[in-house]
Amino acid sequence: xxxxxxxxxxxxxxxxxxxxxxxxxxxxxxxxxxxxxxxxxxxxxxxxxxxxxxxxxxxxxxxxxxxxxxxxxxxxxxxxxxxxxxxxxxxxxxxxxxxxxxxxxxxxxxxxxxxxxxxxxxxxxxxxxxxxxxxxxxxxxxxxxxxxxxxxxxxxxxxxxxxxxxxxxxxxxxxx
Amino acid sequence: xxxxxxxxxxxxxxxxxxxxxxxxxxxxxxxxxxxxxxxxxxxxxxxxxxxxxxxxxxxxxxxxxxxxxxxxxxxxxxxxxxxxxxxxxxxxxxxxxxxxxxxxxxxxxxxxxxxxxxxxxxxxxxxxxxxxxxxxxxxxxxxxxxxxxxxxxxxxxxxxxxxxxxxxxxxxxxxxxxxxxxxxxxxxxxxxxxxxxxxxxxxxxxxxxxxxxxxxxxxxxxxxxxxxxxxxxxxxxxxxxxxxxxxxxxxxxxxxxxxxxxxxxxxxxxxxxxxxxxxxxxxxxxxxxxxxxxxxxxxxxxxxxxxxxxxxxxxxxxxxxxxxxxxxxxxxxxxxxxxxxxxxxxxxxxxxxx
Amino acid sequence: xxxxxxxxxxxxxxxxxxxxxxxxxxxxxxxxxxxxxxxxxxxxxxxxxxxxxxxxxxxxxxxxxxxxxxxxxxxxxxxxxxxxxxxxxxxxxxxxxxxxxxxxxxxxxxxxxxxxxxxxxxx
Numbered sequence: 001x002x003x004x005x006x007x008x009x010x011x012x013x014x015x016x017x018x019x020x021x022x023x024x025x026x027x028x029x030x031x032x033x034x035x036x037x038x039x040x041x042x043x044x045x046x047x048x049x050x051x052x053x054x055x056x057x058x059x060x061x062x063x064x065x066x067x068x069x070x071x072x073x074x075x076x077x078x079x080x081x082x083x084x085x086x087x088x089x090x091x092x093x094x095x096x097x098x099x100x101x102x103x104x105x106x107x108x109x110x111x112x113x114x115x116x117x118x119x120x121x122x123x124x125x126x127x128x129x130x131x132x133x134x135x136x137x138x139x140x141x142x143x144x145x146x147x148x149x150x151x152x153x154x155x156x157x158x159x160x161x162x163x164x165x166x167x168x169x170x171x172x173x174x175x176x
Numbered sequence: 177x178x179x180x181x182x183x184x185x186x187x188x189x190x191x192x193x194x195x196x197x198x199x200x201x202x203x204x205x206x207x208x209x210x211x212x213x214x215x216x217x218x219x220x221x222x223x224x225x226x227x228x229x230x231x232x233x234x235x236x237x238x239x240x241x242x243x244x245x246x247x248x249x250x251x252x253x254x255x256x257x258x259x260x261x262x263x264x265x266x267x268x269x270x271x272x273x274x275x276x277x278x279x280x281x282x283x284x285x286x287x288x289x290x291x292x293x294x295x296x297x298x299x300x301x302x303x304x305x306x307x308x309x310x311x312x313x314x315x316x317x318x319x320x321x322x323x324x325x326x327x328x329x330x331x332x333x334x335x336x337x338x339x340x341x342x343x344x345x346x347x348x349x350x351x352x353x354x355x356x357x358x359x360x361x362x363x364x365x366x367x368x369x370x371x372x373x374x375x376x377x378x379x380x381x382x383x384x385x386x387x388x389x390x391x392x393x394x395x396x397x398x399x400x401x402x403x404x405x406x407x408x409x410x411x412x413x414x415x416x417x418x419x420x421x422x423x424x425x426x427x428x429x430x431x432x433x434x435x436x437x438x439x440x441x442x443x444x445x446x447x448x449x450x451x452x453x454x455x456x457x458x459x460x461x462x463x464x465x466x467x468x469x470x471x472x473x474x475x476x477x478x479x480x481x482x483x484x485x486x487x488x489x490x491x492x493x494x495x496x497x498x499x500x501x502x503x504x505x506x507x508x509x510x511x512x513x514x515x516x517x518x519x520x521x522x523x524x525x526x527x528x529x530x
Numbered sequence: 531x532x533x534x535x536x537x538x539x540x541x542x543x544x545x546x547x548x549x550x551x552x553x554x555x556x557x558x559x560x561x562x563x564x565x566x567x568x569x570x571x572x573x574x575x576x577x578x579x580x581x582x583x584x585x586x587x588x589x590x591x592x593x594x595x596x597x598x599x600x601x602x603x604x605x606x607x608x609x610x611x612x613x614x615x616x617x618x619x620x621x622x623x624x625x626x627x628x629x630x631x632x633x634x635x636x637x638x639x640x641x642x643x644x645x646x647x648x649x650x651x652x653x
């Protein structure tokens with residue numbers, strides 16, 4: 001299969017470029033857009049590997065929700081048009097070290113799993129029903145834990161953003 | 177698969193694409209002429225018979241406007257934003273089965289551009305990408321009112337996207353598949369899903385109206401009060417693209433409502449052959465277009481009839497009523513299906529083959 | 531789905547994407563050919579109901595939009611987890627139904643909490 005390999009390299013190069021631009025651009029919204037490209041590339045690689053549901057989940061959750069959340073955050077705080085100052089800091093050496101270590105760990109894991117093979121060998125794509133059956137039988141506990149994680153994150157979000165003004169008190173049925 | 181099959185599929189794609197553009201033109205005309213008719217006005221009547229060429233004239237006018245970028249805009253993002261609105265609008269229609277596939281000789285002609293395994297989730301993905309069209313249009317304009325409009329609009333769209341996904345889940349439970357053609361097949365064996373799933377059907381259509389920013393949910397670009405929301409700074413051909421995307425989205429919502437709840441291309445076949453040729457697939461196309469057309473009419477009808485909501489009403493309605501009711505419906509439907517599986521309820525409403 | 535048919539279905543989608551891109555390019559190209567070219571400072575300034583733009587080009591949005599986006603993330607993830615279950619729901623045992631009911635109820639509690647705390651109240 002040559003096609004998927006070519007597609008992989010194109011996606012990988014686009015992702016690498018967008019990743020570099022993501023950290024070098026001076027504009028917050030542009031950075032969010034480059035992040036969106038990187039995430040879309042990840043989704044494309046999932047699709048390429050036959051993980052259809054996972055790929056589109058990536059689009060729905062990360063591109064459709066998380067980056068929108070980032071953009072809302074940018075609209076909320078005072079990000080100016082054009083270049084923003086103060087987006088840079090002195091941690092470059094540390095960041096580079098961490099990046100190299102993470103790269104080595106991932107590369108090692110992949111080498112251990114696949115060796116020198118560069119072929120994508122797939123018979124069929126994973127269907128949603130297979131995924132669902134697996135989720136409901138083998139992974140029930142993590143699945144239920146997810147709902148608790150979501151609940152906790154929601155409570156956290158509400159606690160952070162809640163206003164305790166008189167209107168609220170009234171909303172809870174207590175007279176001012 | 178050889179080149180003939182690829183050719184057939186390309187022709188289907190091009191025909192669908194042309195049909196979308198044509199329907200958009202007609203829809204814009206009907207929006208104005210039909211609204212005028214409902215409001216006892218005359219409406220556009222100069223260009224062509226019944227003013228039918230009015231949309232074409234408008235398109236030509238917009239195409240001959242100057243293409244420029246405002247000084248304070250972010251040039252690149254400003255140029256990309258219309259594409260991010262237009263492209264998902266077209267792509268969302270690829271999963272709609274317009275009719276039953278048929279054979280010419282031994283060649284199979286599908287009446288659907290792509291039958292994705294992920295099926296109906298594709299619609300949600302495309303609408304989540306389309307949010308960027310607005311949010312980036314508003315931000316990149318470099319103007320404060322479009323920015324406000326963009327945030328308001330995207331908050332509205334994501335809220336109702338949630339309602340939409342919750343309204344789809346009962347259909348998926350009932351049909352046991354995500355594939356749009358599979359859902360239509362399941363409805364052809366028994367009943368249309370609008371019968372047992374009337375609440376999700378209404379919720380889906382209403383959230384579709386909200387997703388496309390149509391009245392009574394058009395409070396971001398309330399034409400008579402605010403200017404045009406996120407796309408205030410857009411003019412000429414770029415404005416036309418947002419316009420085209422909006423109308424394509426209306427067609428998509430109508431077509432997908434038909435597919436999910438109104439039986440898709442299912443309908444009575446009144447006669448089978450004309451001069452020895454089988455016309456059965458054409459009946460499928462006919463019933464599909466008829467149902468979609470009725471829903472398009474409802475879009476315009478609702479626009480003419482209902483007053484605009486306030487933003488707080490919109491959000492309260494979406495989050496408290498729509499989401500609450502739909503979560504309850506998901507639970508109820510799964511219990512009903514489970515009871516039918518156990519034989520505690522007659523299989524009256526479930527498709528056979530379960 | 532066999533991998534060949536799977537890749538092919540996405541090639542068909544990509545073809546429509548290319549058609550859309552082509553339309554985008556054609557529309558912009560046509561407009562660039564047909565357009566008059568008479569730029570002026572006033573024309574390329576932003577629109578504020580006819581008067582000259584006042585103040586900053588930035589407008590701060592309110593925190594409640596951010597809260598709704600956060601809520602959206604949480605419930606979007608919930609909806610996505612429900613889909614794989616919904617596809618095979620009819621073939622599963624009662625245990626799976628109970629698992630999902632617990633999952634949904636926990637998040638219904640989250641929604642109820644949000645309602646009670648008044649964050650879903652606009653104004």
